[in-house]
Amino acid sequence: MFGPRTIDAQFALAPGESRVARHALAERLFHWTLAASFLVLIVTAFGPILGWKFEWVATHWIAGIVMTLAILFHLGRALLSLEFWSMMVDRIDLRDLWRGLVGQLSRRGPLPGKPGKYELGQKLFHWGIAGVAVGLVATGLLMLAKLDTPFWQRNPYWLSETAWGIVYTIHGICATLALPMIIVHVYFVLRPEHVHLLRTMVTGWETRREYLEDTDTSRWRPEELKE
């Protein structure tokens, strides 16, 4: 297995080591915009509930709009130019999950194969956070009707009280689901065996050795980067 490296060493290339492209600049900008907006949204959502007193409403809805635009951008790219199917859970992922479980319980093979560009856990996280984000965005946009902004006047009677209750409930449940998902995401990316993925989300590349160690090359063939 590719051993853990320090943060400094993560950005250094060994002599003769070549690189492959993992994340395009647009994907990285999307990821970090989403991360920043999620962080602001979580602080402005749960801060007041925890008793911190600050003017949170404007910051919250503006961060929500930023997140919405980022997601629309990502959705457009995913449908037009990204490797859309690399994020889909396929038969091989399920076979490898089964092999992994059987291997752990019975200590017998065959071993699970290597993943493509993304592991099953990454795919499940992506679709989980996507579902939560859709719930947050859809209900958050409806809740904008209750706010005065430079663009419109508030209209709290746009929906019935029962409907508003449902909207707030979905928003609250999605927000409380997002928190553990983000905590677990940060935990996994900071683990020694995965920390190089953090570097790939900053620089966009991984070394050819990392690619060969971690990936079934028949399931994902990235572009080679020239020095």
Place this chain on the structure above:
Amino acid sequence: MQQEVQVMFDYLFRFGTDAYGQTILLGANWDLFWWFLAGSVAFLIVHAAAYPVLQRRKAQVAQRIAREFIHVRS
């Protein structure tokens, strides 16, 4: 049973009364925040503790497969 369901609902959601005195749903209960936070921290602790054991088992399976492969070939 109905009372238990009511208790569960009261724990999961916040309720209020409208202008006519009728009970209305206000949103999710924010106490869920602490349960989800505690659940995620518990998951991290369990995973961090179990990971070396799982990796060791995986290595044992790989060694066994290698041994059986060598045995079949010889």
